[in-house]
Amino acid sequence: MRKSNPSKGFVTVASKKKTFLMGVDNLKESILDYYPEAKITLFTEQRFIDDPDCQLYFRYFDQVLPTPSDTNREKMWGMANSPYDLTFYMDADTEARHEDIKNVFNHLEDGKYDMAYVNLTKAGSGYFAEWEWGPNLYDDGWQGAPDHLAHCGGVALYDMRNPLVKEFMQDWYDLFLLQRAGRWSPPEFDNIRTGNFRQWDQLTLWWLIYHSPKYRSLRWKFFEDNYRWNYFTSFGFNKDGTYNYDYVDPNRDYGKNNPDPVVIHYSSWMDKDGVKGFL
């Protein structure tokens, strides 16, 4: 039986480098710009939590909690340990840009869905490092498991009232670390004969969603106004204030409602090693 009045909040994660704390600080403030009462939890390394120089980054967070390790994929651990029933996870290099951020939790439709993701489309695939390895494409009338990374891990909305969701996120974390270390390779991976997909946590997500018997009962969906919830800067911005949804997601109608992106993802030219700063 699910709680009828679920708690709602945002989760973000910063590990490895202080520069990511700059990112999550900005992300948190951007959410609060539009949603002052928002609850936001940060997961970061204990050494940052203890560092006096980092304390200003932590202001206005609801909670600042330690991650168990310092990998660059502590995000899934943070996702699994969200203190909120309904959780919207956001990457450190995203920013809220629209008041609809307040309504994000409605997209789970009062318990109808356990998870909601942004769909990485065929038309947008040119903007991603790697995307597909076979002919069975979601946008071409996909059947069974698509031969590509259909789900974006940059943002994720989910309902922790279903205990399977927490296990799903924890398995995502545990299995990805094993996958990256070459210690976990389910038979479905053998179909992937191109590219370097095993470095991506989205491949783990693909397997959990489409191939794991344990999670077959989870109900997931893509956001109807898909890329509004994760508009990559590489998709382009037009001088007249419009966006390029028609190019990157032609099968969805963005004209029905306000098309302005809710979440911008500054990922294209990011220098995650910090040589040039955050970007």
Next chain:
Amino acid sequence: MKKEWKNPFWENAAKDRLTVRLNITHDDGSFSTTVAKVSKFDVDGKITSDYEEVISQNTMEEIDKFTEDRLERHRQEREANIKKQKEKHEAKRLEDLFNYKLQTFEIPEIKESTNRKLKAKIRKAKNVIEMQAYATILLMEKYNEEIKSE
């Protein structure tokens, strides 16, 4: 030997020079393909045999259509490239702006400030000038506070 002249298009407005794909099936069954330039006239002003072959396999209307389709395709490609470059430029500008904003928030007086209204203005600034203007206002506010307290 069998020669097939495929997809010819006019090289010039005078319509006396063509570019065309030439597929050749040789007597031994092997196949070769090449892009050929075909002139209508030879040096003596006579119509060339290659040209006559092309015309026998493709109507004038078809050649005109191939030419128009190719021009249109190239025009669209040019426009798409220009658009892509503009988008890339604008996206890069916004990524840089984002980076500048994060650096601005690292200025100690701004980092420590609790004036979230002005900080939001910095965050939402559409260009570097606007960002700097709000950052300056915030720094002035801190400066004035310091002067008052002295």
